[in-house]
Amino acid sequence: MEIEIFQIVGLGLIATLLALVIKEQKPTFAFLLIVFTGVSIFLFLVDQIYELIRMVERIANEASIDLIYVETILKIIGIAYIAEFGAQITKDAGQGSIASKIELAGKILILSMAIPIMTVIIQTMIKLLPNI
Amino acid sequence: MGVDVNTIFQIAGIGIIVAFLHTILDQMGKKEYAQWVTLLGFIYILFMVASIVNDLFQKIKAVFLFQG
Numbered sequence: 001m002e003i004e005i006f007q008i009v010g011l012g013l014i015a016t017l018l019a020l021v022i023k024e025q026k027p028t029f030a031f032l033l034i035v036f037t038g039v040s041i042f043l044f045l046v047d048q049i050y051e052l053i054r055m056v057e058r059i060a061n062e063a064s065i066d067l068i069y070v071e072t073i074l075k076i077i078g079i080a081y082i083a084e085f086g087a088q089i090t091k092d093a094g095q096g097s098i099a100s101k102i103e104l105a106g107k108i109l110i111l112s113m114a115i116p117i118m119t120v121i122i123q124t125m126i127k128l129l130p131n132i
Numbered sequence: 133m134g135v136d137v138n139t140i141f142q143i144a145g146i147g148i149i150v151a152f153l154h155t156i157l158d159q160m161g162k163k164e165y166a167q168w169v170t171l172l173g174f175i176y177i178l179f180m181v182a183s184i185v186n187d188l189f190q191k192i193k194a195v196f197l198f199q200g
Contacts, residue, residue: 011137018144025151026170032177033143039184040140043191050195078196082189 008041031093042085049081072117076110083109139184143177150174 015037023030053074060070083106091099150173157166 011140014137015140018140022144022147022151025154026147028174029143029147029150029177032174032181033140033147036140036143036181036184039181039188040137043184043188046188046191046195053195074196078192081196082192085188 004044008044011037011040034092035089038085038089042081049077053077069117072113076113079106079109079113082106139180143180146173146177 087099
């Protein structure tokens with residue numbers, strides 16, 4: 001586990017140097033190189049996140065929490081992950097406006113996925129209120 | 133690491149070679165050929181990047197239970 005951070009940092013440094021070299025000649029190629037590096041690092045991180053998620057699921061199973069909620073939370077994490085990735089890549093390419101739109105889309109999708117959980121919370125709160 | 137690092141060097145190498153060819157073809161006066169070489173190199177790299185992006189999306193779908 002510890003040795004992999006050196007691999008990632010080395011990969012990033014090498015990719016940055018190569019991108020600097022190509023950027024003078026062909027900026028689009030440099031951009032694709034950066035995209036590729038980002039995707040490789042994210043692909044590596046997905047494996048680690050998989051372990052984390054299995055742990056969360058196991059704990060939720062043992063605590064006999066409704067699996068719907070855990071699934072929703074996992075989907076929200078997935079949306080945040082992919083939206084972050086897309087926003088960073090587009091920001092690197094100099095398209096800050098598209099990046100902020102992607103982030104906005106991620107936030108709205110997360111909000112709409114959280115509707116069932118929020119409904120349950122509001123219903124519970126209404127039940128807790130004393131009847132007047 | 134799951135992804136082979138060779139592909140990064142491959143992309144950088146293709147970029148440098150294409151830039152080189154572009155300059156040479158430009159100085160020989162064949163501007164159309166230079167454009168075509170650039171376009172082909174770009175498509176080749178775009179193909180590699182698109183396939184790995186597809187890989188990432190499939191994996192995220194599998195990990196975060198999106199298939200439901």
